Amino acid sequence: MLKFANAKINIGLHITRKREDGYHDLETIFYPVKLYDVIEVRKAEEMGLSIWNSSLVADADNLCLRAYNLLKTDYEIPLVHIDLLKNIPIGAGLGGGSSDATAVLGLLNDMFELNISTEKLKEYAAQLGADCSFFVENKAQYAEGIGTQLKDIELDLSAYHIVLVKPDIHISTAEAYRAVIPQKPEIDLRDAVKLPIQEWKYTIRNDFEFSLFEKYPLIRDIKSKLYELGAVYASMSGSGSSVFGLFEDQVDLSDLNKYAEVYPATEL
Numbered sequence: 001m002l003k004f005a006n007a008k009i010n011i012g013l014h015i016t017r018k019r020e021d022g023y024h025d026l027e028t029i030f031y032p033v034k035l036y037d038v039i040e041v042r043k044a045e046e047m048g049l050s051i052w053n054s055s056l057v058a059d060a061d062n063l064c065l066r067a068y069n070l071l072k073t074d075y076e077i078p079l080v081h082i083d084l085l086k087n088i089p090i091g092a093g094l095g096g097g098s099s100d101a102t103a104v105l106g107l108l109n110d111m112f113e114l115n116i117s118t119e120k121l122k123e124y125a126a127q128l129g130a131d132c133s134f135f136v137e138n139k140a141q142y143a144e145g146i147g148t149q150l151k152d153i154e155l156d157l158s159a160y161h162i163v164l165v166k167p168d169i170h171i172s173t174a175e176a177y178r179a180v181i182p183q184k185p186e187i188d189l190r191d192a193v194k195l196p197i198q199e200w201k202y203t204i205r206n207d208f209e210f211s212l213f214e215k216y217p218l219i220r221d222i223k224s225k226l227y228e229l230g231a232v233y234a235s236m237s238g239s240g241s242s243v244f245g246l247f248e249d250q251v252d253l254s255d256l257n258k259y260a261e262v263y264p265a266t267e268l
Contacts, residue, residue: 054086063101091170093238176239179211
C-alpha cells in the first residue's frame, strides 16, 4: 500500500515559554504544501526499512519504524517492510520526518483494518513528535503547547504560488531551540493572519530567525531575495533552514539556484 506524505510550512512561529520539562510552548499555524515523500508498506517475513534518495540511516530511531512499533504494542499486526523515497529535504523545517511517520500510522491502520479513529491516530502521532498530529488531517491548523494542541483555522492560500528554497544547511531542532529567547508575541497569530497578506511581513514573525539569521546569513539573504523578486510574504519555515515565499504570479527564480535548491510547492 502506497501513500504520499506531504510537507508543511509554518505561518508564524512564536516561542512563548520554556517549560519545566525542558520543552518549549509555542504558537504557530501549520499549512500543508505539495512537496511529497513516497512511502510503501508491504507485508514481509522480516521487519525492514529501505530509504531512497537520502543519507538518512534506517535504524531503530527512524520515526517510521517507531510508528510501527508504537502500534505494535496495542495491535497484533504482522511484520512489514517500509520503503521510503525522500523528496522533502531534511533539516529544513518542513516536517518531512513527522509526515512520513504519520503516513505509516495511516497505512498500517488501513492495511490491517485496525479501525483507529482520527482522534486516536492524533494521540499516537503526538507520541512520535510535536508536529506529527497535524499530518493526520492535513489542513490549516493553529497549534499551541508544544505543537500538539490543534485547532482548525480558516486560511486559504490557493491564490498564491508557494515556493520553497532550501540552502545546503542542516539545522537540527535542538540547535534551533538552544539560541531562541522565549517572548510574549505582540499580536495573536490568529488575528494576524486575518490581516491582508501584504501586511503579514510587518506583523507575523518566526522567532527562530533572530538567532539563526546571525549564524547562517545565507538564510537571511534568501528571504531578502524572495522579497526582491516580488514575494508578498516570505519566512523561514519551522526551525529552518528552508525559506518559503508567497507570490501572486509565477516568477523567474533561476537566480536562487546558485544559493539553494528551489521547490515549487503550491498548497495541498
